[in-house]
Amino acid sequence: MGSNGPVMMHSGFGLFYEKDKLLFHLSSYSGMEFQECERPNLTQMPNKARPRREWSTLSPIDVLWMPRSAMRPAEGDTSDCILVVGISRPKMAAAFLSVALLSLFLTFHVLYDSAVYSLHAASAVEGRAVELVSQVRATPPLLFSSKVHYPRTSRHLPQAIIIGVRKCGTRALLEMLFLHPQIQKASGEVHFFDRDDNYGKGLEWYRRKMPYSFRGQITIEKSPSYFVTPEVPERIRAMNASVKLLLIVREPVTRAISDYTQLRIHAATASTLIINGNGSNGSNSNGTLSSRSINGQQQQSQQVQATRSFEELVIRPDGTINESYRPVAISLYHTFMHRWLEVFSREQILVVNGDQLIEDPVPQLRKIESFLGLEPRIGRHNFYFNHTKGFYCLRNETSEKCLRESKGRRHPRVSPLVVTKLRRFFNEHNQRFYELVGEDLGWPEE
Numbered sequence: 001m002g003s004n005g006p007v008m009m010h011s012g013f014g015l016f017y018e019k020d021k022l023l024f025h026l027s028s029y030s031g032m033e034f035q036e037c038e039r040p041n042l043t044q045m046p047n048k049a050r051p052r053r054e055w056s057t058l059s060p061i062d063v064l065w066m067p068r069s070a071m072r073p074a075e076g077d078t079s080d081c082i083l084v085v086g087i088s089r090p091k092m093a094a095a096f097l098s099v100a101l102l103s104l105f106l107t108f109h110v111l112y113d114s115a116v117y118s119l120h121a122a123s124a125v126e127g128r129a130v131e132l133v134s135q136v137r138a139t140p141p142l143l144f145s146s147k148v149h150y151p152r153t154s155r156h157l158p159q160a161i162i163i164g165v166r167k168c169g170t171r172a173l174l175e176m177l178f179l180h181p182q183i184q185k186a187s188g189e190v191h192f193f194d195r196d197d198n199y200g201k202g203l204e205w206y207r208r209k210m211p212y213s214f215r216g217q218i219t220i221e222k223s224p225s226y227f228v229t230p231e232v233p234e235r236i237r238a239m240n241a242s243v244k245l246l247l248i249v250r251e252p253v254t255r256a257i258s259d260y261t262q263l264r265i266h267a268a269t270a271s272t273l274i275i276n277g278n279g280s281n282g283s284n285s286n287g288t289l290s291s292r293s294i295n296g297q298q299q300q301s302q303q304v305q306a307t308r309s310f311e312e313l314v315i316r317p318d319g320t321i322n323e324s325y326r327p328v329a330i331s332l333y334h335t336f337m338h339r340w341l342e343v344f345s346r347e348q349i350l351v352v353n354g355d356q357l358i359e360d361p362v363p364q365l366r367k368i369e370s371f372l373g374l375e376p377r378i379g380r381h382n383f384y385f386n387h388t389k390g391f392y393c394l395r396n397e398t399s400e401k402c403l404r405e406s407k408g409r410r411h412p413r414v415s416p417l418v419v420t421k422l423r424r425f426f427n428e429h430n431q432r433f434y435e436l437v438g439e440d441l442g443w444p445e446e
């Protein structure tokens with residue numbers, strides 16, 4: 001390096017390790033001429049690029065001028081001298097690097113979210129549907145808490161509700177509808193209308209449980225026990241007399257077996273908690289059983305439920321059907337349906353065939369899009385069959401998703417004689433349901 005004549009500053013950016021120092025090689029002032037490397041004339045440098053301090057023994061940051069030969073040469077680099085900003089403590093250096101990387105990540109994340117948001121805002125406002133990544137629509141970016149929301153979105157009371165029936169595919173239906181860009185869903189089951197303690201909190205509490213949505217989007221929630229709770233129809237009408245209701249049903253015997261399977265799993269979990277003395281914290285992960293609230297008799301009944309077969313529970317010792325066994329009682333759809341029809345017009349309730357939703361979801365979803373007054377947007381491209389799970393899974397432009405393990409469980413084998421007996425029993429009840437809804441769902445008679 002020539003130290004007397006003018007020298008050319010290096011251009012580029014590099015990171016170098018030298019002994020215990022991490023060296024940032026900064027040289028944004030490419031093309032500046034200096035008389036010598038050791039004593040550069042700082043006044044010739046543009047203000048922005050001028051180092052604040054040349055050398056400090058106290059600060060962990062050292063700014064020093066080094067001869068070009070002291071550094072590993074970069075390919076094609078012909079400069080004579082470089083400015084090196086070094087951090088003399090490796091831990092400090094790591095901290096600086098992490099902060100720099102985090103800032104970069106945040107910048108890109110925010111830019112990405114804003115771009116997606118702008119696109120969606122444009123589509124929602126103009127009423128055009130643009131296929132977007134469903135998770136980011138009007139929903140705050142993952143990094144921020146759910147309290148953050150985009151401008152021009154707010155929480156709305158649901159305009160449509162999936163009222164049941166339990167174990168008929170209510171979750172699958174909600175997730176599938178959420179593929180539509182004009183639909184927003186409440187994430188959990190809200191249980192506003194069926195639980196007195198929640199209902200007592202008022203509509204504003206309910207509204208705050210809803211997701212953010214643009215004007216023109218439809219908010220949907222699902223709570224399967226609405227269908228069987230006597231107070232619910234009136235309460236929903238009091239909120240919105242023109243609400244749209246989705247009722248998904250399945251062949252009653254299959255539904256009863258599905259219900260039994262779930263109850264047995266929950267009872268087994270609760271029994272294990274009781275046996276292990278772990279049942280004192282209130283509720284299990286599903287929030288369905290509270291070990292604290294169950295008394296000795298209930299504990300015993302849960303242990304019995306966990307061990308007794310479906311056949312034992314549905315057929316009484318005298319050979320008749322145990323109608324009071326809840327999985328059977330809930331499958332008697334007409335006994336609940338008539339209450340809904342006393343409060344709402346038939347046109348306000350769409351009956352969705354849950355067995356067909358499993359077999360071939362798109363035709364059912366088309367019917368629902370039309371019922372909700374939406375453009376048909378959910379198509380075959382949104383589904384693929386997962387052979388391991390034995391069910392359709394969902395996809396959009398960016399991700400694929402199957403419902404979790406508690407959906408699509410393997411059912412226990414049930415005696416064909418009991419299945420036939422149950423089907424015969426349900427046949428008359430099914431006919432009454434068909435009459436009420438004006439539609440024959442074609443469930444087997446034996």
Ligand SMILES: Nc1ncnc2c1ncn2[C@@H]1O[C@H](COP(=O)(O)OS(=O)(=O)O)[C@@H](OP(=O)(O)O)[C@H]1O
Nearest residue numbers: 166167168169170171172258391392403407408409
């Ligand atoms: N695509 C897809 N993937 C997985 N599962 C599907 C799907 N479509 C419908 N189903 C059926 O949904 C049944 C569970 O119904 P629900 O979500 O209403 O259950 S719950 O009442 O909320 O517990 C569940 O019942 P089980 O098969 O007994 O587990 C499924 O049969």
